[in-house]
Amino acid sequence: MLSRSASLTNGHFFNAVLAAGDPYLGDGSVDLGDVILAIAKAIIAFVVLLVAVMLMVWFERKVVSRLQNRIGPNVAGPFGILQTLADGIKLFFKEDIIPTRADRFVFQLAPYLALVPAFLTFTIIPIAGDFSDGQNGAVTIFGRETFVQVADLPVGILFFLAMSSLAVYGIMLAGWSSGSKYPLLGSVRASAQAISYEAALGLSLASVLLVAGSLSTNEIVQAQAGEGFGGIIPRWNLIVTGLIPFVVFVISGTAELNRPPFDFVEAEQELVGGFHTEYSSIRFSLFFLAEFMNTVTMSAIIVTLFLGGPAGPNFGFLPGWLWGFVWFFLKLLIFLFMFVWFRATLPRLRYDQLMDLGWKVLIPLSLAWLLLLAAIRQARNGVWEYGGSAFNSTLLALAIGTGLTVIGVGLLGLAIRSARDERLRAAGLVAVAGVSDSGLEGED
Amino acid sequence: MVDIIVFLISAAIILGGAAGVIASNHPVHAALSLVATFFGVAVLFVQQSAHFLALVQVVVYAGAIVVLFLFVIMLLGVDETEDLTVEPLGGQRQLAGILGVLVLGLILGGLFVAGPGGDRGALALTGQQSKTLPIELDESESDVQLLAEDLFTRNVVAFEATALLLTIATVGAVVLVRNQGGEDVVVDEPGTASA
Numbered sequence: 001m002l003s004r005s006a007s008l009t010n011g012h013f014f015n016a017v018l019a020a021g022d023p024y025l026g027d028g029s030v031d032l033g034d035v036i037l038a039i040a041k042a043i044i045a046f047v048v049l050l051v052a053v054m055l056m057v058w059f060e061r062k063v064v065s066r067l068q069n070r071i072g073p074n075v076a077g078p079f080g081i082l083q084t085l086a087d088g089i090k091l092f093f094k095e096d097i098i099p100t101r102a103d104r105f106v107f108q109l110a111p112y113l114a115l116v117p118a119f120l121t122f123t124i125i126p127i128a129g130d131f132s133d134g135q136n137g138a139v140t141i142f143g144r145e146t147f148v149q150v151a152d153l154p155v156g157i158l159f160f161l162a163m164s165s166l167a168v169y170g171i172m173l174a175g176w177s178s179g180s181k182y183p184l185l186g187s188v189r190a191s192a193q194a195i196s197y198e199a200a201l202g203l204s205l206a207s208v209l210l211v212a213g214s215l216s217t218n219e220i221v222q223a224q225a226g227e228g229f230g231g232i233i234p235r236w237n238l239i240v241t242g243l244i245p246f247v248v249f250v251i252s253g254t255a256e257l258n259r260p261p262f263d264f265v266e267a268e269q270e271l272v273g274g275f276h277t278e279y280s281s282i283r284f285s286l287f288f289l290a291e292f293m294n295t296v297t298m299s300a301i302i303v304t305l306f307l308g309g310p311a312g313p314n315f316g317f318l319p320g321w322l323w324g325f326v327w328f329f330l331k332l333l334i335f336l337f338m339f340v341w342f343r344a345t346l347p348r349l350r351y352d353q354l355m356d357l358g359w360k361v362l363i364p365l366s367l368a369w370l371l372l373l374a375a376i377r378q379a380r381n382g383v384w385e386y387g388g389s390a391f392n393s394t395l396l397a398l399a400i401g402t403g404l405t406v407i408g409v410g411l412l413g414l415a416i417r418s419a420r421d422e423r424l425r426a427a428g429l430v431a432v433a434g435v436s437d438s439g440l441e442g443e444d
Numbered sequence: 445m446v447d448i449i450v451f452l453i454s455a456a457i458i459l460g461g462a463a464g465v466i467a468s469n470h471p472v473h474a475a476l477s478l479v480a481t482f483f484g485v486a487v488l489f490v491q492q493s494a495h496f497l498a499l500v501q502v503v504v505y506a507g508a509i510v511v512l513f514l515f516v517i518m519l520l521g522v523d524e525t526e527d528l529t530v531e532p533l534g535g536q537r538q539l540a541g542i543l544g545v546l547v548l549g550l551i552l553g554g555l556f557v558a559g560p561g562g563d564r565g566a567l568a569l570t571g572q573q574s575k576t577l578p579i580e581l582d583e584s585e586s587d588v589q590l591l592a593e594d595l596f597t598r599n600v601v602a603f604e605a606t607a608l609l610l611t612i613a614t615v616g617a618v619v620l621v622r623n624q625g626g627e628d629v630v631v632d633e634p635g636t637a638s639a
Contacts, residue, residue, distance in 0.1 A: 105617050165507025167503070172515075173472075176472065176514070191511055
């Protein structure tokens, strides 16, 4: 205890309590300030996200209205900006109904299972900080160097994947526990969709990780900061990874969010309201909140991974970290608008089209691109020596890679075609035998 | 102290979940209890600074495998409470109980023989020296790097063989469930079925 008594001389009762409890907390490496900082960051992140969601709902309604030649909400507050608040209050005062056939415990648990991962993902996103001139984006608060994100996990971006795979539970259990058929169908669709598109999401993510050389979100942003190509084009992963992973990520991200054109989970024409048909009042508003939180968070993840997050030039006259926030916010806005634009313009796909796109296009594409990218990087780093220079070996890797890709695409196409022929042949036999003729009608 | 508190809480979650898996009358509740167990294990991994393992635990087990369990439960409609008085295998409960006690006794016995500290626990249980300990760990490297280096250098053959095995298993499953008789085939390809 002698070595720890040093912290007692500071007169901090708190430190003494910590010292009695745990050597790591009590030896001065972690003190009251750090604890307060961590708690404050979490609270601020939560509030920022809630306000962002409130504005996002308003933004979406307003933009969709304008795209459909309507005015949209314009009564509550200036430009109708308080409409979300009014709707929220209305929802909270509605009657909370639990169906008699529902599984009560799971039914009540599901909204929180949807909400918590949506918020937790936001904690790994750097939302501000000065990354210009090789700085690492750290700011000094209370004399402590810290990043403007709740936590910079060493496995940061995997945490995003973990949370997005957990978010399925909320939807799935909500649909199942309602004890009603449309919600169940919606939730079965949801889980199939999420599992399919998570693979494409993870594979396109792997390209970014390959280029950045780190899982930490802060280091991914750092890798994209700094002098770009020719001084003008930024060193964003969007360009460094060659656009394909970005496109795949945005498409599978939209599917992961269950947003149009992939909103099969709550397709009104087919499933009434989908998985949340039986929900009302606060529980319904929690699903609503989670959905928009996920939209904001997914946009922020795209910005972090592909557009350099808060990294950007520092023009002075504002504190450096604030420039980071300005750049982050502007980039975020692009993607929020993009998601709204998708919703306003794209009709919903058919379910088999969704599965075809995920399994037969996006997954092979992102896998092939990842392998090609890895081969090119190895060649450029001079791991293989061919023709005496890294340039020659890069060309060779590119040629072999392209050749292999063409062969792979050909084989895949052949496999899909022969499988289809096989099925058609089998179906044709059935039709001849007259067992099931009507099942084939109307499939055109 | 904090270590012990974290361990006790996660141990309670793990054991509670494990008890829930076998005690629940409802398959969905059992699956959810399994998720709780996986989470407890993930927390223990984090406590051991194995962040990567913890997240893989959540992504793979909680995020994918149990979701598939639930998927099957929902699709097959076995979610009505089953009649638990019917025993598909006679005497399996008694056998399971005896086996459980024996395994627990084996583990506890091994631990008591080994005593605290070192790799003597592995020696007592398996009769072999632990092969994991002699690796010199470079503390400066992250667990992701350590794991990757180990998987892709020393154990690359086993790693690739496992990947191949899983692929074969997937293909095998598809072949097994394929409808051989040619009945009840649903043509879901648009624009091709011109019957």
